[in-house]
Amino acid sequence: MNKPRLVRGAGLAAVLLFLVLVGRFWHPVYRFTSFLQLDATNDEVKIAAFHELPVYVYRDTGGYDGLYYAQIAYHPLLTAPELRPAMDNFSYRARRILTPALAWVLAAGQPRLIVHLYSCLNILAWLVVAGLLWRLLRVADGRSLGAWAGLLFSAGALLSVRFALTDLVTLAALTAAMAAMERGRPGWAVTGLAAAGLGRETSVVALPGFLRPPWLSWRNAAKAAAAFAPLAAWLFYVRWKTDWDDQPWGNFTWPGAGWLEKGRAAVAAIGHTPEPVLAGTTLLTFVGLTAQAIFFCKPRWADPWWRFGAPYVALLLFFGTAVWEGFPGAAPRVLLPLSVAFFVLVIRHRASWLWLLAGALTVPSGLLALAHPTSDPREIAAARGQQIASVVRAGPGWLGREQAGRHVWAWNPGRGELEIETWPRAVPAVRLKFFLRGLGTRHVVIRQAGREIWRGPVGRELQAVEIAVPLRRGRADLEFVTDAPGVAEGPWPGARSLAFAIYDPKIVTLP
Numbered sequence: 001m002n003k004p005r006l007v008r009g010a011g012l013a014a015v016l017l018f019l020v021l022v023g024r025f026w027h028p029v030y031r032f033t034s035f036l037q038l039d040a041t042n043d044e045v046k047i048a049a050f051h052e053l054p055v056y057v058y059r060d061t062g063g064y065d066g067l068y069y070a071q072i073a074y075h076p077l078l079t080a081p082e083l084r085p086a087m088d089n090f091s092y093r094a095r096r097i098l099t100p101a102l103a104w105v106l107a108a109g110q111p112r113l114i115v116h117l118y119s120c121l122n123i124l125a126w127l128v129v130a131g132l133l134w135r136l137l138r139v140a141d142g143r144s145l146g147a148w149a150g151l152l153f154s155a156g157a158l159l160s161v162r163f164a165l166t167d168l169v170t171l172a173a174l175t176a177a178m179a180a181m182e183r184g185r186p187g188w189a190v191t192g193l194a195a196a197g198l199g200r201e202t203s204v205v206a207l208p209g210f211l212r213p214p215w216l217s218w219r220n221a222a223k224a225a226a227a228f229a230p231l232a233a234w235l236f237y238v239r240w241k242t243d244w245d246d247q248p249w250g251n252f253t254w255p256g257a258g259w260l261e262k263g264r265a266a267v268a269a270i271g272h273t274p275e276p277v278l279a280g281t282t283l284l285t286f287v288g289l290t291a292q293a294i295f296f297c298k299p300r301w302a303d304p305w306w307r308f309g310a311p312y313v314a315l316l317l318f319f320g321t322a323v324w325e326g327f328p329g330a331a332p333r334v335l336l337p338l339s340v341a342f343f344v345l346v347i348r349h350r351a352s353w354l355w356l357l358a359g360a361l362t363v364p365s366g367l368l369a370l371a372h373p374t375s376d377p378r379e380i381a382a383a384r385g386q387q388i389a390s391v392v393r394a395g396p397g398w399l400g401r402e403q404a405g406r407h408v409w410a411w412n413p414g415r416g417e418l419e420i421e422t423w424p425r426a427v428p429a430v431r432l433k434f435f436l437r438g439l440g441t442r443h444v445v446i447r448q449a450g451r452e453i454w455r456g457p458v459g460r461e462l463q464a465v466e467i468a469v470p471l472r473r474g475r476a477d478l479e480f481v482t483d484a485p486g487v488a489e490g491p492w493p494g495a496r497s498l499a500f501a502i503y504d505p506k507i508v509t510l511p
Contacts, residue, residue, distance in 0.1 A: 007145050014149050015130060022123055022161060024373040029382045029389045029423075030056040032119035034374035035164035037064035047071045047082045049111045054389050054423045056374065066164035068093045070118045073100035074111065078241045091242035097234060098173070098199035099166040122161040125168040126152065132175045133340070136182075137347050143356060147343035150360035154339055155285045156332035158366035167333040170199030174206060174337055178308060181210055190226045197231035202315060204228060206337055209308025253320035262286055262324035262331075269327075278327045281365035285328040288361030289316065289335055292342040295355060300345070309341025328365045377401055378419075380408050381505040388427055390507035393419040395477070399496055409437075409503040411496065413486040418478040420507065425474035427509065432469050432478075434505035435462040439498050442484035448476060458482075458500050 025034055034056040038046065042063050046055075050071065068087040075083055076097060084090045103118035130152055137144045151157060160168035177192025189210055196203035207227055211220045252258075266286045269279035293313045300306035312335055323330050332339075339359070346355050380401050381392035394401060397416025402409050422430060436444055438458040446454040446467065454467045469476050486497035 004140055007140060007142075010145055011134065011139060011148065014152070015127070018126065018152070021367075021370040025370075027056065027374075027382065028384055029054045029391055031116050032123075032164075033115055034058075035119050035122075035162060036067045036070050036115075037061070037163055038067040039063035042067060042086070045085050047074060047080070047086050049074050049115070052423070052425055053112060053115060054391075055115060058374075059376075064163045064165075065093070069096065069100050069166055070103075070115055070164060072097070073103040073114050073118045076101045076104050078238065084242075091238055094238045094242055095235060096166045096170075096198070096200055098195060099169045101198075102169065119164050122164060122168045125172040126157060126161055128172045129157070129168065129175055132172070132179050133343075136175070136179060136344055143353070144347050146356055146360065147347050150356065150363060151336075151339055151343050153363045153366045154332065154336075154360075155281075155328050155362040155365035155369065156334075156336040156339060158369045159328075160333050160336075162369040165333060166199050167336055170196045170203055171336045171340065173199060174203055175340060178209060178305070181304065186210070186223070190223050193227045194230045197227065198234055200334070201231065201235075202312075202334060203337070204231060205311035205315065206308050208311060209304045209341075211307070251320050251322050252318045255317045258319045258321060258324050259290075259317060261321060262329070263290075265325075275327075277368065281368050282328040284361040285332055285365040288359055289331060289338075291355070291358035291361070292335075292338055295342055295345070295351070295359070296338075300349075303345065303348075305341045305344045305348070309338045309345070312338035312341075328362075332362055332365070380410055380502070381507065383507065386509045388422050388424065388430070388507070388509055390420065390422045390430065392432075392505045392507065393421075394502075395419045397480075399498075407504055409501045411498045411501045412480060412482075413497045414499045415479070415481045418480060418502070418505075420469060420471070420476040420478070422471060422474045422507065427471055427474060429468055429470045431466060431508045432505060433464070433466045433508065435503035436465055436500055437462050437503060438482070438500040439487040439489075440484065442482045442500065444480060444482050444500055447479045447481070453478075462503060 025032055027034065033054070036055065037058060038050070038055055039058040039062055043057050071083065071086050072078070072093060074080070078094050087093055099121055100118065103114055103121055107113035107117045133148055133151060137148050139145050139148050157168055159165070173192050173196040177189045177196065180192060181189035193203070193206065193210055204227060207224060210223055210227070263286060266283040270276070270283060273279045293316050296306065296310050296313045316331070316335060316338070319331060323334060342359050345351070346359065376393065377400060378393040378395065379391060380394050381390070383390060394410040395417035398410045398412050400410060420430070420432065436458045437460065438444070439460070441457060441459045443455065444458045445452060448469065454465060456463070456465070469478065480502070482499045484499065486499040488495045489498050
């Protein structure tokens, strides 16, 4: 097999790896909304559409910024009163309108589609950047392939996907703009830069990469004006609609202070954290970003890619605690344009392999971001069908979800609650089908709101049960109890007490 075909095969394998990694987050009901990181603390203040649609809610982890931008996608003109209480720093979030507005446009304003399209936009952006960067790097050997993968699997790229943020869509616009500039299409290039400014305000610092000598010319002035005008107009609109009451000044500090603080914290975390892998990959990411910045210390004024990336080195030096803090923090995402410029320059200037490897140290942190797909350990059934979506959870009392092949079950020591949730909320009732099995013969009673809805004997053989369950706003809680005590599952210490188990529940609509 010749080398170009081998390289193309490796590139295709990398794309398939990415799709497999993100595909593991797919849920038949919530789809990719687990990327939004909507948590229980925001559950009560979220916008109305998020109450009416199946959006995944985390119960044990904190929220993240993606949930705010996804809600803005429902009201891109910022006129809805429900937006402000649904998020922190409303005016700050509202400035980055590109990704939310793009989701609204692609969904044609359909509420049931907006959240799902928004959740997937970073996956699409990753594929767009992959195609653009393949051409920009002229991938044909191991070095260029390594640079291509080093960016696509970096912490900045994959964290943007994992948390449904605005950075990768913005990077796609910036990369497309530079590609257009190289093809001799300055109009499209400036349009891309202007769009990127609406995705993240810091994108406009890449302007020097789009200018051409003589620097003080009317042509360059016109490019600058065209690139800044949409952002300036949108910021004026945001100020008008939101009163500009949130100012995240913690994003910047004295030159080098935030960088030094992050370096000390990253080193100190090694050996002093319950998650050493997370601490180790964060330190590697910090070293990788530092190496990328150092590479720009050698001026290459004639190269537009150097002028494109160099302003981000200045940003890196001025970043404050809010950008650096965390594992690995927001810096890898904000500095994605620096990373793109770094890998392009390393390949085109035939820099040492050591530079390439140093710049790619952010990859372990990126892969870690997609290493653990989201799952609810209480969930024992989830499906879409017959125009409804439904989830069944084993609530208090059940001993946890178990699975073998296609069969799912949960044991109960004698009393437990089963939670049913459906969408749309207007469905008045559903029919629940499942199997019961007990350890020894016993009677099981099922109640809803204190009213008995089923009673029957349960033995060691699976017994089919089908009951009608009335719903209130798409929810129902069922109580399962038995008249006989549980039986120890074995003679060993700590053996669980098991009374009965529910197998393979399934929701169907009533006619």
